[in-house]
Amino acid sequence: MIRSLPRSKKYNFTFVLFVILFYTFLFAPLVVTCVLAFNNSDFPSLPWNGVTLDWFFANDAHRVGIFHDANNLRSIFTSVKTAVIVSILSLIVGTFGAFLFEQEEFKFKQALYFLTLAPLVIPGVILGISILLASNSVGLFIEERLGFEAPLFAPGFWLVVLGQFSFITTFVVLVVSARLKKFDRTLEEAALNLGANRLQVIWYITLKYLKPSLIGAGTVAFLMSFENFNTTLFLVGSEPTLPINLYLQVRDGSTPVINAISFLMIVFTSFLALINLYFSKNKD
Amino acid sequence: MKHAKLGFYIFLIPVILWLFLLIVIPHIDLLLMSFKSENIYGKPTFSFANYKNFFVEPIYWLTFVRTAIYSIIVTVITAIISLPIAFYITKVVNTKFSRFLSILLLMPFWVSELVRVYGWMILLRESGVVNHFLLKLGLINKPIELLYNDVSMVMVLVYTSMLFMVVPLISVMESLDDHLIEAAYDLGASTKDIVFKIIIPHSKPGLTSGAIVVFMLTLGNYLTPNLIGGKNSLWFTEQIYTQFIASFNWNQGAAFGFLLLVLSTVIIWLGLKVTRQNLSKVVQ
Numbered sequence: 001m002i003r004s005l006p007r008s009k010k011y012n013f014t015f016v017l018f019v020i021l022f023y024t025f026l027f028a029p030l031v032v033t034c035v036l037a038f039n040n041s042d043f044p045s046l047p048w049n050g051v052t053l054d055w056f057f058a059n060d061a062h063r064v065g066i067f068h069d070a071n072n073l074r075s076i077f078t079s080v081k082t083a084v085i086v087s088i089l090s091l092i093v094g095t096f097g098a099f100l101f102e103q104e105e106f107k108f109k110q111a112l113y114f115l116t117l118a119p120l121v122i123p124g125v126i127l128g129i130s131i132l133l134a135s136n137s138v139g140l141f142i143e144e145r146l147g148f149e150a151p152l153f154a155p156g157f158w159l160v161v162l163g164q165f166s167f168i169t170t171f172v173v174l175v176v177s178a179r180l181k182k183f184d185r186t187l188e189e190a191a192l193n194l195g196a197n198r199l200q201v202i203w204y205i206t207l208k209y210l211k212p213s214l215i216g217a218g219t220v221a222f223l224m225s226f227e228n229f230n231t232t233l234f235l236v237g238s239e240p241t242l243p244i245n246l247y248l249q250v251r252d253g254s255t256p257v258i259n260a261i262s263f264l265m266i267v268f269t270s271f272l273a274l275i276n277l278y279f280s281k282n283k284d
Numbered sequence: 285m286k287h288a289k290l291g292f293y294i295f296l297i298p299v300i301l302w303l304f305l306l307i308v309i310p311h312i313d314l315l316l317m318s319f320k321s322e323n324i325y326g327k328p329t330f331s332f333a334n335y336k337n338f339f340v341e342p343i344y345w346l347t348f349v350r351t352a353i354y355s356i357i358v359t360v361i362t363a364i365i366s367l368p369i370a371f372y373i374t375k376v377v378n379t380k381f382s383r384f385l386s387i388l389l390l391m392p393f394w395v396s397e398l399v400r401v402y403g404w405m406i407l408l409r410e411s412g413v414v415n416h417f418l419l420k421l422g423l424i425n426k427p428i429e430l431l432y433n434d435v436s437m438v439m440v441l442v443y444t445s446m447l448f449m450v451v452p453l454i455s456v457m458e459s460l461d462d463h464l465i466e467a468a469y470d471l472g473a474s475t476k477d478i479v480f481k482i483i484i485p486h487s488k489p490g491l492t493s494g495a496i497v498v499f500m501l502t503l504g505n506y507l508t509p510n511l512i513g514g515k516n517s518l519w520f521t522e523q524i525y526t527q528f529i530a531s532f533n534w535n536q537g538a539a540f541g542f543l544l545l546v547l548s549t550v551i552i553w554l555g556l557k558v559t560r561q562n563l564s565k566v567v568q
Contacts, residue, residue, distance in 0.1 A: 002375040002376060002462055002465050002466075003375065003376060003378075003379075003462075004462060004466060005465070005466060005469050007376075015368070015372055015376060018368060018369075018372075019369065019372050019377075019385075022365065022369055023388065025443065026388075026389070026392055026443075026446070027392065028403070028407060029400055029402075029403025029404045029406075029407055029443075030392055030395060030399070030400065030403055032403055032406055032407055032413050033399060033402060033403040033406065036406060036413075043411065044406050045406060045409075045411045045412060045413065045416070046413055046416040047416065092298070093298045093299060093302050096294070096295045096298050096299055097295075097299045097302075099295045100292075100295040100296055100299055104292050104295060104296075106292070106296075112299070112300075112303070115303045115307060115308070116299070116303065118307060119307060120497075120500075121496065121500055121548065121549065121552055122307075122311075122500075122545065122548075123500060123501075123503055123504025123521075123544060123545070123548055124504055125504050125506060125521045125524060125525075125541070125544070126314070126504065126541050126544060126545050127310075129314065129524065129528060129537060129538065129541045130310035130311050130313065130314040130541065131306065131310045132528070133310065133313050133314055133317050133534065133538060134309055134310035134313040134314075136534075137313055162306060165302075165306070166302070166306035166307060169302055198290075198291040199291065202291075223394055226396070227394075227395075227396035227397060227398070229396075229397060229398060229506070229507055230504060230505070230506055230507075230521075233506065233525070234525075234528060234529075242396075243396055243397075243398045246398050246399075246402070247398055247507065247511075250398070250402050250405065250511065251510075251511065254402070254405075254406075258402065259406075262399040262402060262403070265395065265396055265399055266395050266399065269394040269395050269396070270391055270394065270395075272394070273390065273391065273394040277387065277390075
C-alpha cells in the first residue's frame with residue numbers, strides 16, 4: 001500500500017508503469033514540439049533530416065527564422081508589454097484586496113469576497129465578451145452624447161489589458177492573502193506603539209514580509225497574461241498577442257517556425273516557473 | 285486594533301472599482317444585451333427572440349447539451365487518472381523523488397495551452413509523429429487521421445486541465461495521516477476498502493475544487509475543440525465566437541454567453557451542494 005506497508009511486486013510494477021505512462025503523456029507533446037524545431041525539414045513532422053538552426057536564424061528566400069520574422073516578433077513584443085502592465089496593475093489591486101480582506105472589518109465583506117472569487121468560476125470566454133460589450137456600450141455612449149470617438153473602448157491593446165487584469169487580480173489576492181494570514185500582527189502593533197503610522201507600518205514591515213509572495217504572485221500574473229487565449233480572443237484588435245497570432249498560424253497550416261517559437265516559450269516559461277518555485281519555497 | 289479610516293479607503297476603492305467596472309457591470313450589460321434585438325425598422329427593442337432562437341434551432345441546444353456532457357466526462361476521466369498519481373507522489377514513491385515528481389508535474393502547466401495543443405497536433409495528424417512510427421513498425425500500411433474526432437478531443441481536453449486536478453489532490457493527500465491507512469491495514473481492511481473508505485473521503489475537498497476548475501476550464505475551452513475536434517465536434521464557445529466575430533450578431537452571442545454562464549454556475553453550485561462544500565473553502 002503505502003511506503004510503510006508491505007507492497008506486492010505486482011502492485012509496485014503496475015503502479016510504476018501507470019506513472020511512467022502518465023509522465024510520457026504529460027511530456028510527449030512538449031518534447032516532440034521542441035525536437036522538431038531543430039529538424040531540417042520544411043514541415044513540422046518526421047522523418048528526421050538532421051539538425052538545423054534555420055527555424056531560429058535563417059533569413060533567405062524560402063526559410064525565415066523566428067529572429068527575422070517581423071510579424072511574430074511584433075506579437076511577442078505585444079505579449080510582453082501586455083503581461084508587464086497586467087502584472088503591475090493586478091499586483092497593486094490584488095495586494096490592496098489582500099489587505100482589505102485580511103486586515104479590515106466592514107459591512108458586506110463576505111459579499112465582496114464572494115465577488116472577488118467569482119472570476120475563478122466564470123469561463124474566460126464570457127469574461128471576454130462581457131467586457132467587450134460593456135466597453136462598446138461606453139464607447140457608443142461617448143460617441144453619441146459627447147460627440148467624439150473613443151478608440152480606447154474599441155477592441156485593442158488596452159481592452160486586452162483590462163480583460164486579463166479582471167481575472168488575474170483574483171489570483172494575486174489569493175496568493176498574497178495566503179501569506180498575509182501567517183503574518184504576526186503584534187509586529188504591526190509594536191511599530192504603531194513606537195509612533196509609526198499605518199502606511200509606514202505597511203511599507204516598512206508588512207510589505208517586506210510579503211515580498212516573496214509578491215514576487216511569486218507577480219510571476220504567476222505575468223505567465224497567466226502571457227499565455228491567455230480565451231479572454232484575449234474577443235478583445236484583441238489589430239495588435240495580436242503571441243497566443244492569438246500563433247493560433248491563426250496553426251489553424252491555417254503550420255511551419256517549423258511555430259516549433260521554434262514554442263521551443264523558446266517552453267524554455268522561457270520553465271525559467272520563470274523555476275523562479276516562482278524558488279520564491280514560494282523560501283516562503284515557509 | 286483601531287484602523288485609520290484613510291488606509292481602509294485606499295484598500296477599498298481600487299477593489300470596488302475593479303469588481304464593479306470589470307466584473308459586475310459587464311455581466312449586467314451582457315444580460316441586458318441578450319434581451320435586445322432589432323425590430324423590423326432596425327431599431328433595438330426588448331425581446332426574448334435571442335433565447336427563442338436557442339431553443340428553436342436544434343443545432344444550438346444540441347451543441348449546448350453536448351458541451352455540458354463532454355465537460356462532465358472530461359472531469360470524471362481527469363479525476364480517475366489524477367487520484368492514483370496524487371496518491372503515488374504523496375504516499376508511495378520514495379520521499380526523495382516525491383518533490384522531484386511534483387515539480388516535473390507542474391512544468392507543462394506553465395507552458396501556454398496553445399503550445400500544448402499544437403504539440404498534440406503534430407503528434408496525431410495524418411503526417412504526424414504517431415503515424416510515422418506506426419508505419420515504421422508496420423502496424424498500419426497507410427496513415428490514419430487521428431485528429432478531428434471526439435476521442436482525441438476528449439483526450440487533449442483531459443490533458444490541458446489535468447494539472448488543476450492533480451495539484452489540489454496532492455495537497456489534500458499530504459494532509460492524510462499515514463497511520464489511518466496503517467491501522468486499517470493492520471485491522472485487515474482490503475485495498476478496496478482503504479481506497480473507498482479512507483482515501484477518497486479524505487480527498488473530497490481536493491476532488492471538488494479540482495473538479496470545479498477542470499469543469500469550468502473545459503466548458504469554456506475554445507482552442508482544443510476548435511483545433512483538435514475540428515469541424516465535426518462543435519463546442520458551445522465556438523457558437524459564441526461565430527455569433528460575435530463572424531455574424532456580428534452580438535445580441536445573439538450575449539444570450540449564448542449568458543446561457544453558458546448559467547450552465548457553469550448551476551453545475552458548479554450543484555456540485556458544491558451535493559458534496560456539501562462552499563466556494564471560499566474550496567479555493568483555499
